[in-house]
Amino acid sequence: DAGVTQSPTHLIKTRGQQVTLRCSPKSGHDTVSWYQQALGQGPQFIFQYYEEEERQRGNFPDRFSGHQFPNYSSELNVNALLLGDSALYLCASSKGPRTGRNQPQHFGDGTRLSIL
Amino acid sequence: DAKTTQPPSMDCAEGRAANLPCNHSTISGNEYVYWYRQIHSQGPQYIIHGLKNNETNEMASLIITEDRKSSTLILPHATLRDTAVYYCIITGNQFYFGTGTSLTVIP
Numbered sequence: 001d002a003g004v005t006q007s008p009t010h011l012i013k014t015r016g017q018q019v020t021l022r023c024s025p026k027s028g029h030d031t032v033s034w035y036q037q038a039l040g041q042g043p044q045f046i047f048q049y050y051e052e053e054e055r056q057r058g059n060f061p062d063r064f065s066g067h068q069f070p071n072y073s074s075e076l077n078v079n080a081l082l083l084g085d086s087a088l089y090l091c092a093s094s095k096g097p098r099t100g101r102n103q104p105q106h107f108g109d110g111t112r113l114s115i116l
Numbered sequence: 117d118a119k120t121t122q123p124p125s126m127d128c129a130e131g132r133a134a135n136l137p138c139n140h141s142t143i144s145g146n147e148y149v150y151w152y153r154q155i156h157s158q159g160p161q162y163i164i165h166g167l168k169n170n171e172t173n174e175m176a177s178l179i180i181t182e183d184r185k186s187s188t189l190i191l192p193h194a195t196l197r198d199t200a201v202y203y204c205i206i207t208g209n210q211f212y213f214g215t216g217t218s219l220t221v222i223p
């Protein structure tokens with residue numbers, strides 16, 4: 001039973017570029033959430049996708065956007081990259097949108113994004 | 117969502133029980149207490165969660181006080197592989213991670 005998988009594992013970009021990160025949820029899960037984790041900090045919630053729609057959003061600018069596909073996989077897009085966007089980007093999946101109730105999220109190992 | 121307070125770091129001798137505290141005084145009646153841990157360069161790993169009652173699984177035990185304002189995660193026999201950052205999370209509609217407790221298991 002495959003867990004949450006993310007690609008790529010590492011990525012280097014320069015300021016102003018655009019990036020797309022990908023996530024495949026755990027088998028049986030239909031909800032995907034994205035987090036940003038800066039060095040030495042806890043993960044910060046970006047947004048959540050369920051039924052191909054953004055359901056909740058954290059305090060991130062609209063340079064951060066996403067998409068969910070019919071097979072429940074998801075992409076995170078970041079435009080006009082800034083140095084401060086350097087971080088570990090984590091994807092988590094769960095069953096149903098009411099994450100945080102009696103429903104654990106399962107995390108992938110993330111994509112390490114470095115901005116030069 | 118309710119916020120949590122955890123000590124920034126703790127040490128524990130290998131083979132002994134590790135007791136990690138968490139304060140969550142603003143927790144609401146329908147919010148769950150979750151614990152995750154993160155080993156360097158990996159994604160957070162789910163450990164355990166609960167609402168009111170104490171919970172136990174193969175990894176750990178969770179003790180929640182009667183007023184639900186604090187909880188303790190217990191790793192009964194800590195090993196070197198338990199060295200990690202442990203996050204206590206109170207959930208409403210989102211998972212809010214604080215800075216967690218860095219647990220070091222000492223040989």
